Amino acid sequence: MSTAPGPNGGAPMVAEVRSLSRPLSDVTDLDPLVARVHGARFVCIGEASHGTSEYYQWRALLSRRLIEEHGFSWIGVEGDWPDCWRINQWVKGEADQHLDAVGVLSRFERWPTWMWANREVADFLTWLHAYNLARPGPARVGFYGLDVYSLWDSLWEVMGWLEANSPDALPTALRAWQCFVPFGEDPHLYARSTRLVPTGCEPEVVRLLVEVRRRARETLGDEEMLDVVQNAEVAANAEHYYRTMVRGDRQSWNVRDHHMVDTIGRLARHGGPGSKGLVWEHNTHVGDARATDMAREGLVNVGQLLRERHPADSVALVGLTSHRGTVVAAAAWGDPESVLAVPEGRAGSLEALLHDSLGDPAVIVFPDDRSGPWLSSWMGHRAIGVVYHPDREARGVGNYVPTRIGARYDALIWLERTTALQPLHHEGRPTEPELETEPTGF
Template sequence: MTAAAHGRSRAAGVLAEIRSLAAPLTGAPDLDRLVERCAGARFVAVGEASHGTHEYYRWRALLSRRLIEEHGFTWIGVEGDWPDCWRLNRWVRGQAEQDRDARGVLAGFGRWPRWMWANEEVAEFLDWLREENARRPEAEQVGFYGLDVYSLWDSLREIITWLEANAPEALPAALQAWQCFVPFHEDPHEYAWSTRIVPESCEADVVALLAEVRRRTLGRLEEDPAAFDVALNAMVATDAERYYRTMVRGDRQSWNVRDEHMADTAELLSRHHGPGAKGLVWEHNSHVGDARATDMFDAGLVNVGQLLRERHSAPEVVLVGMAGWSGTVIAAESWGEAEEVVAVPEARSGSSEDLLHRALGEPAVLVFGRDRSGAWLSGRFGHRAIGVVYHPWREAGNYVPTRMGERYDALLWFEGTSALRPLSHEPPPEEPELETEPSGF
């Protein structure tokens, strides 16, 4: 057999393998097999190939609704800030801001890129979740939480407010940490660069604050939601300080600081919701898909999906990815700039997206079985990842070498995608934003 004939034969085998795994995806009932696969897991992490695609948000919400309604999932952790999402958590539980609808509460999201959460797709899901919670006893209500690490100043403010009301004698530790950060005008970039120039930081102050908050909340976390909130804010403040200080040195280990924080927060949420609690994680594919199946591993990077798999047995963790061939997406030209609708070109030849398009030609759900030795599932193909900053003319850099069968347990595939629907437009930045890598690119 000639080399060309061998290549054609291998390609035909790959396409046949993809077809054997796929089932049409036209409505929520088509998720039955995936829902069954996820039903017994403790953690179901649902990824997305961009932060600005309508179909990814819509189908993530449909899958989540079914797992909540049919299989008792009771918490959602998202790639968002803890203080902002705690407000949403209280709102969906009927505990605060009940004079507003979801769009009104989401309008409070201020950190760029706001469209990640302040969009019509998330608002529709949250409206449904509040109605669902209203029918449930308090102990069975579904929580909505932020897993991310960026809210340094907001978290410090929340800690001070809680200590003023509950442990005023402990305020000095909080105020000392706050005073350490005051000269940097709530600008993480300014703080981080200062630690590079002068090897002094606020690390000792935030670590001392974390210890003080833990001491004050010891034994209260299960029955007192406010104590749980302040304990998580203290953890955010500590890890955020370390994240910014590491990142500005050009150390890629800042990625690990962030993903370890998000995985640790997911673990705490699982324990907080009690024995047998089952939760959903909503993040970009770059955090959800096991890093060991990509070139991230070669660079010494870990991610949430990998960490959850390493900490739990295989049946307890299900990782679901998403991918699309072409369409439109919401993204920005550069960091901190206003969003725009950007055309996503047809996938590069030879990538997994190209193979899925050639094999299927329509939306599909692919659930991987135990045997993942096929040429596509075990092979190494490019897999597109679009960040909040996106330049279609630099497509080559958006493909992550991936062994699909090791990275995910299932994949949702879309032929054509459309842009997310933001609730409002991003205002022009007052000054340059610090690039904090919400998708790690």
């Protein structure tokens, strides 16, 4: 391990990093982090990429401890509600019990499937399924999707529920459906059409949402009501998202993150007073946007909005990052995935500083006073998306988000070398996926 400050931070900065860090080699080394976050109602656990095995593994280990030892009762992830609802039903022992975790995850079809259909997630869900089945039904831990992309899938779910439960409300649903029919199931074709008719199908889906809310509260039990109302919320917000996105308006990012935080609020209310939840998302959603250059663009994110909506001690934000290794990503949206090399952290970056200061994996819990030379400084912090070009990063182009680390997170898990996660299946031929707005530098 290097002892000289070098080009990636002066001696005071290195000293602060070392004073806050504890070695990380097994699950018991998470003790300081568990002690710091277990009292929060919302613990958000990030990742510097969607394709790194160790991020998923350590996030799962931390989550297991918080579930087993401190009663966390639900997990919200950066995934679609209908897909994750099927997982939720399976892990609670309520559906598809003839399948194993791999069989349930094989149903993920939306690109990039490797985000959730991977061996690391399957291992965690296998554990969660067994954990739940040993507990009474009301005490079982849920697994829910927070994202906004599933416009057509969610509309289908709402239509099916209305047909079975409130057939007299079908005309309202059919008006919403028929508005989208000319576009097949292509959200991009629909979104492009709204350039000429700015409101598009918005009035129809809003009326559908109002109707479903009313009918659901009249006729459903709590868990089923959560599903149908959430699908209606997704339909309304997805319509807004795509309509905003196609105009090149970066505010589509805000539409998406507001939707995710509103969903977190519904999950918390569904869990009842005092329920505690875990949020699994990319660092760019978890880490407070006000401590990055996203703020200059007028962008917000999940971590920021949770901190703004809830007392400070009820929200804990945990980032994960590493120095080098391999990752699963694609060369372009919709392309098949590849295992790509992740170069060493750029000189002057957070990753380079932690490598030079520590040299081994560590858990870093931030104190209340974050005015020290490292926690208060701005540094580049690597963020790898589902599309990644390591050659550009090696040339100093992109992938680093200017960050004030002490304000962005409450703790950090640092890993020296990481490896690509293990997809359960490979992507098929290139398709046009659900497009995503990306923050600066990501």
